[in-house]
Amino acid sequence: MLRKVTDTTLSPQFDELFNFLFTLILETGKKTVILIHSYHNIYRRSPTFRRLFNYAVPSLTEKHKIKIASTIQPYSDFVGKVIKFPDVCTMLLIPQYLSLPGQPENFSAIRIYLHEMLHILLNLRDPTLGAGSI
Numbered sequence: 001m002l003r004k005v006t007d008t009t010l011s012p013q014f015d016e017l018f019n020f021l022f023t024l025i026l027e028t029g030k031k032t033v034i035l036i037h038s039y040h041n042i043y044r045r046s047p048t049f050r051r052l053f054n055y056a057v058p059s060l061t062e063k064h065k066i067k068i069a070s071t072i073q074p075y076s077d078f079v080g081k082v083i084k085f086p087d088v089c090t091m092l093l094i095p096q097y098l099s100l101p102g103q104p105e106n107f108s109a110i111r112i113y114l115h116e117m118l119h120i121l122l123n124l125r126d127p128t129l130g131a132g133s134i
Contacts (some may be wrong), residue, residue: 005055006046021060022083025067035066035085049114056121058110065121074112076119083116104108 007083011017042049048123066081085091089110105111119125 005051007054008050014043023063023065025065029070038110052121074116076116
């Protein structure tokens with residue numbers, strides 16, 4: 001699939017596109033400044049993420065919600081069109097997640113943000129329920 005996805009053009013309208021495609025929802029007391037800034041930086045710095053985002057934009061026909069909530073497990077709800085993340089303080093309690101080959105890896109908020117966003121952009125689920133983090 002990646003061979004078909006070749007457009008690494010930096011869109012000057014990334015922020016507008018992102019805000020058009022995703023709505024941020026915060027539970028009371030949750031903070032998110034790092035989240036939107038993180039996606040902006042990943043898009044700017046990563047040609048691979050940029051290719052995938054640019055490829056997915058035309059196929060995203062409905063707005064998705066990014067919800068910062070009282071949850072421990074980050075996940076993507078394909079039916080409800082929601083990416084749910086714990087707040088940053090809660091994410092610090094997640095010691096490890098499973099990498100693609102199934103090996104435990106140290107926690108990284110950016111990796112979790114990227115992992116869940118890629119589910120939505122590519123319309124792909126984890127091969128095993130709960131494989132995103134442990």
